[in-house]
Amino acid sequence: MEKHDLNHEFPELVNKIHEFKVSNNHFRKLFDEYHEVNKEIHRIETGAEVSKDEVLNELRIKRVHLKDELYHILIKN
Numbered sequence: 001m002e003k004h005d006l007n008h009e010f011p012e013l014v015n016k017i018h019e020f021k022v023s024n025n026h027f028r029k030l031f032d033e034y035h036e037v038n039k040e041i042h043r044i045e046t047g048a049e050v051s052k053d054e055v056l057n058e059l060r061i062k063r064v065h066l067k068d069e070l071y072h073i074l075i076k077n
Helices: 011-023 025-045 053-076
Strands: none
Touching: 011 025, 011 053, 025 053
């Protein structure tokens, strides 16, 4: 199973991710939401939770949008 946490997605930005989690409330909210969606996807993909394919696909799309938004915050600042 591939890791999708932000530290694995953006290893070059680990320090900046930590800095923004502590200092930027908007970033922290998006970060937390990203990780909740990621955990939900992981539960479905590992069979710990049953879900329709449409729900899984919607969660994956949401994760991509959150990741994009977080990345743009990181590189912009």
